[in-house]
Amino acid sequence: MQQPQPKPPLPSDDKRWKIVNATMRRHGYTAHALIETLHSVQDAFGFLDEIALRFVAASLDVPLSKVYGVATFYHIFMLKPQGRHTCVVCTGTACYIKGADTLLAGIHSRYDINPGDTTADNRLSLLTARCVGACGLAPAVVLNGDVLGKQDVATLVNTLEALD
Amino acid sequence: MHPEDLAEKAAQIRAETAAIKREVRVCMAASCQSSGSAPVLAALTDICGDGGGTCHVKGVGCMGLCSAGPLVAVADKDCTLSNAVLYRDVTPADAPDIMQSVCGAPVERLRCPTEQPFFQRQQRIVLENSGRIDPDSFKDYVAVGGYAALVKALSEMTPAEVLREVTTSGLRGRGGGGYPTGLKWSTVAKTAGAQKYVICNADEGDPGAFMDRAVLESDPHRVLEGMMIAGYAIGANKGYVYVRAEYPLAVERLQTAIRKAKGAGFLGARVADTQFNFEVEIRLGAGAFVCGEETALMASIEGLRGQPRPRPPYPAEAGLWGCPTLINNVESFANIAPIIRNGGAWFAGIGTEKSKGTKVFALAGKIQNTGLIEVPMGTSLRDIIEQIGGGIPDGLAFKAVQTGGPSGGCIPEQHLDIAVDYDSLKTLGTMMGSGGMIVMDETACMVDVARYFMEFCMTESCGKCIPCRAGTQQMHGLLDKIAKGEGTHADLALLEHLCEVVQATSLCGLGQTAPNPVLSTLRYFREEYENKLVDDDVH
Amino acid sequence: MAQPAVIPNVRVVTLTIDDRDLSAREDETIIEVCRENHIPIPSLCHLDGLSVWGGCRLCMVELEGQARLFAACATRVAEGMRIHTMSEKLKRYRRTIIELLFAERHHVCAVCVSNGHCELQWLAQKCGVDHVRVPYRQAAYPVDSSHEMFRLDHNRCILCTRCVRVCDEIEGAHTWDIMGRGTDCRVISDLAQPWGTSDNCTSCGKCVQVCPTGALVKQGTSVGEMVKDQHFLPILARRRHAQ
Amino acid sequence: MNTKKITVATAWLDGCSGCHMSFLDLDQQLFDLIAQIDIVYSPLVDAKELPAMVDVGILEGSISSEDDLEKARLFRKHCKLLISLGDCAVTGNVPALRNQFKLTDVFNRAYYETATVQAQIPTRDVPALRVPVKPIHGEVAVDVFIPGCPPRAGAIGYVLTELLAGRVPDPSSVTRFGA
Structure with missing residues (x-):
């Protein structure tokens, strides 16, 4: 009879690991809890670093390459830390038709960042999303989790400028 | 529990609020919230207070006209949206005027006419409660007849009778494929297996589509009710709702609904005091369009890369963890309760010969x-x-x-x-x-539209099969070349050939349908492509 | 080649493949029946002894009475099935799929250690690929030479996942997996780290032997020198599954 | 037998001339061929001008520079039938390996890092390099492809013999990429 894999210790005494651990416990430390657990890590830490990936892999007894394969398959998971503010420009069809690309161009010309980039001062990360389901308000952006509808370059850049 | 018991409970709930004659409904779906409906709700609630016991301010789900949000409806209780006084682009500053109008003349400057076809020409079945009830309130749902279909099915119908009603209704999969729902349910019901699953596909990935989002945000219990009826009909005791992480509000409302349904004994062990058990878990997507494909979605629930696998075996035979699995989309499940309540024949009376409802x-x-x-x-x-x-x-x-x-x-x-x-x-x-x-x-360029969709498919291709992975990229390259005015007739011919190969040989629906936007724009707007071609002197 | 013991209650069905009358066990896939009967069906991801992947789409066949095509590796035979493996349409599709592969990465046969012993190269010739009509993609990929015995050249990888499957299903190490998606997919060891630094690679070399191209090879081999040997696979697979 | 000889022109673009060497490797068969064809333009003969109309053009090597492109276009214009000979012409092959690098890096590598005397990038009397390196059919239409690095002499002989006999050759039976 094989012994169950002993659970690894938490990577540090950072309380957030307990939240992550709780997610895994809730799912009985089964391999299929991988995506839920990665969500939990990202919610707690903002991104997935190597320490987290190794901890999750060991806890759920999932091969490292499989964890990395899953983490890089889904667009939501970030393997790099994000800026203090996150601006997601929706590039769904309705937003595209109504000028999402001009919003991206506007942000690029003001901050010199492309989707996936973070400004050098770590203030702002720019991302794109495939439709946030706010098509009635196209073009839409999601700024730090809040949907802002009917944007144009001027209003958006003003809003971004006003952030701390 | 018997239907009469539930009816009594509903009557009780209605009696509790019988004094309330007028309602002020504020849309709290994602779109209106983005336009600032939360402060409007707060301001209106503040002014209304207890409303003298006869007026009530509440947050409701989507009223439909998202571009005019935040929307506020003033109506008699139980009144439908098309008969309400509707206000558009409301700000917190408008709250006093709106409260004034509850017992007086409408505020004309804010008025959004509901006599227009947008409201009058609709027939609401899936969205019947949307914009009327508070999505976070279990009582609201029960008061308008919620869970009556579930209780009816559990107490008065055999699983076979439920299957028959769904089959009679002629309902077809609302996720897009249009596969007959009754047939799908019957197949899973017939397949032997101790463990079966019901999955609600809420990974609404099509850009430009937000129906499922609105249903989940406006009337989450209805989706749970549909899933439970399905579970009863096919013999499953466990359900998953696979919902996009991009829809945080929908997830939140669904969580609340699950918690409240459980608390009321309408979910979990011994549903509505019957022998039927049903658990529902939410699984979050993580930004992969291909997970709308059912085998990819199941892989994702299993914690894997969301890559489809060859079918057969179909999920009905070997789905989640190899068990027989029923997958339907949100809107399909949302249609179930009215079908059971009113009968399949009623539903079959709506729509066209082959597409009902x-x-x-x-x-x-x-x-x-x-x-x-x-x-x-x-x-x-x-x-x-x-x-x-x-x-x-x-x-x-x-x-x-x-x-x-x-x-x-x-x-x-x-x-x-x-x-x-x-x-x-x-x-x-x-x-x-x-x-x-x-x-x-008329300002749209159809080659550009085709390129946009191809870019979408290229970035969303999972990479498993070659035609989709490499073919979408090559097609995108050719469309880009043509859109920039650098393409030749040979490029267009190659593009058409690639469309054929990718359509015929790709593993899953994503690849098989990826050429459609190109093929359809070529069919109706071919001259737009040809006008962009350059002469091909060397070929 | 040794077959698993015949299970008595599996029925035998009759079918035709390219108008030849054949019989087969009903639990067999079309590609298995074709291989037994020496009917050539191209495939790059299928390998006897590994699980079905269904990714290369080269083994697509036509079934009479069905509008769509079926992957022979993933479709079981059935009584009365009439299968066509070599129609002009299929030949056209296969040729294009192989061209898409050649254009996707840098398959420069002339300087490949697998030159002359490569399944992709053989298929290109068999399917009449004398040139690639789609533009080459021109993306640069690294070569991982960090392992002391083996080398991984991503430029020659076709993402068939044979290495991933043999490592997981036969060796049991699961050192390999795929990262990313779409055309950015890449075979990775552990956390996408150099192969030589992998914690759980056993250096068994099975991945190298099952790789159809020159993506996974032995260190120290020169052009044309790498010859693969896959005879061990059905034997190991059978013993594994008998456990 | 044709009364008039078939005219043939050949050129090598960005290649190693190995395909032309393979052509010469036809040895004895060359004499039979020469009885039927007339090589009117080639690095192997003296003619300096491509005639206005040639029956068969054979190009070796990839299109890597402006000169290559010009010559490929010239051949296409003046040849009734155009043959891509060898992997560099058919796939880009070794010359196309530089597509993985930036041109400046390629120049630095070639003219500075590996230079032992007078390190400098030549600018005069050399054709400008193109990015990316392409196979011949990436720029002009090609009628027959003979892959191989180099294609065996027999394969070249087979294709020419078939063409002379008025048949459409199927080189894939006797050739493959890389060999």
Whole structure:
């Protein structure tokens, strides 16, 4: 009879690991809890670093390459830390038709960042999303989790400028 | 529990609030919240106080006309939206005037006429509670007849009778494929297996589609009710709702609904005091369009990369963890409760010969009334766009309407009179899809539109099969070249050949349908492509 | 080649493949029956002894009475099935799929250690690929030489996942997996780290032997020198599954 | 037998001339061929001008520079039938390996890092390099492809013999990429 894999210790005494651990416990430390657990890590830490990936892999007894394969398959998971503010420009069809690309161009010309980039001062990360389901308000952006509808370059850049 | 018990409970709830005559409903769905409906709700609640016991301010789900949000409706209790006084673009500063109007004349400067076709031409079944009830309130749902279908099924019907009603209804999968729902349920029911699963596909990935989002945000219990009836019919005791992480509000409302349904004994062990047990878990997507494909979705629930696998075996035979699994989309499940309540024959009386019931569409793009509508199957595209949608803004001419998302196609002016159903759209080279309709005016470049969708498919291809992985990229390259005015006739011929190969050989629906936007724009707007070609002197 | 013991209650069905009358066990896939009967069906991801992947789409066949095509590796035979493996349409599709592969990465046969012993190269010739009509993609990929015995050249990888499957299903190490998606997919060891630094690679070399191209090879081999040996696979697979 | 000889022109673009060497490797068969064809333009003969109309053009090497492109276009214009000979012409092959690098890096590598005397990038009397390196059919239409690095002499002989006999050759039976 094989012994169950002993659970690894938490990577540090950072309380957030307990939240992550709780997610895994809730799912009985089964391999299929991988995506839920990665969500939990990202919610707690903002991104997935190597320490987290190794901890999750060991806890759920999932091969490292499989964890990395899953983490890089889904667009939501970030393997790099994000800026203090996150601006997601929706590039769904309705937003595209109504000028999402001009919003991206506007942000690029003001901050010199492309989707996936973070400004050098770590203030702002720019991302794109495939439709946030706010098509009635196209073009839409999601700024730090809040949907802002009917944007144009001027209003958006003003809003971004006003952030701390 | 028997239906009479539930009816009594509903009557009790209604009695508790019998004194309330007038309601002020504030849309708290995602779109209106983005436009600032939360402070409006707070301001109205503040002024209303206890409303003298006769007036009540509440947050409700989507009222449809998202572009005019925040929307506030003032109505008699139990009154439908089309008979309410509706206000548009409301700000917290308007709260006093609106409260004044509860017992007085409407505030004309804020008024959004509900006599217009947008409201009058709809037939709401899926969205019947949307914009009327508080999605976070279990009592609200029960008061309007919620869970009556579940209780009826559990106490008065055998699983076979439930299957028969669903089959009779003629309901077809609202996720886009249009597979007969009754047949799907029957297959899973017939398949032997100690453990079976019900999955609700809420990974609404088509860009330009937000029907499922609105249903989940406006009436989450209805989806749970549909899933439980399905579980009872096929013999499953566990369900998963796979919902996009991009829809945090929908997830939140669903969580609340699950918690409250459980608390009330309508979910979990011994549902509504019967022998039927049913658990529901939410699984979050993580930004992968391909997970809308059912085998990829199941892989994702299993914690794997969301890559599809060859079918057969179909999920009905070997699905989640190899067990027989029923997968339906949100809107399909939302149709179940009314079908059981009113009977399959009632549902089959709505719509066209082969497509029954209503369909929720998301109108977006260059159209006056962007938002959500529900119309009977068979309504003409022209009615939807010109009447209900209010036509094209800025005095521009209509050019095409795109349906079916990245798997669909563009329909030109000459086919606008077609009655919309699964089969008619197919004959036009597009598909129903999940219900997104993107309207384009004369300024749209169709090659650019095709390139946009191909770029979408290219980035969303999972990479498993070669034709989709490499083919979409090559097709995108060719479309880009043509759009920039550098393509040759040989490039166009190669593009068409790649369309054929990718369509015929790709592993899953994403690849098989990826060429559709190109093929349909080539079918109706070929001259736009040809006008961009350069002469090919060397070839 | 040794067959698993015949299970008595599996029925035998009759079918035709390219108008030849054949019989087969009903639990067999079309590609298995074709291989037994020396009917050539191209495939790059299928390998006897590994699980079905269904990714290369080269083994697509036509079934009479069905509008769509079926992957022979993932479709079981059935009584009365009439299968066509070599229609002009299929030949056209296969040729295009192989061209898409050649254009996707840098398959420069002339300087490949697998030159002359490569399944992709053989298929290109068999399917009449004398040139690639789609533009080459021109993306640069690294070569991982960090392992002391083996080398991984991503430029020659076709993402068939044979290495991933043999490592997981036969060796049991699961050192390999795929990262990313779409055309950015890449075979990775552990956390996408150099192969030589992998914690759980056993250096068994099975991945190298099952790789159809020159993507996974032995260190120290020169052009044309790498010859693969896959005879061990059905034997190991049978013993594993008998456990 | 044709009364008039078939005219043939050949050129090598960015290649190693190995395909031409393979052509010469036809040895004895060359004499039979020469009885039927007339090589009117080639690095192997003296003619300096491509005639206005040639029956068969054979190009070796990839299109890597402006000169290559010009010559490929010239051949296409003046040849009734154009043959891509060898992997560099058919796939880009070794010359196309530089597509993985930036041109400046390629120049630095070639003219500075590995230079032992007078390190400098030549600018005069050398054709400008193109990015990316392409096979011949990436720029002009090609009628027959003979892959191989180099294609065996027999394969070249087979194709020419078939063409002379008025048949459409199927080189895939006797050739493959890389060999």
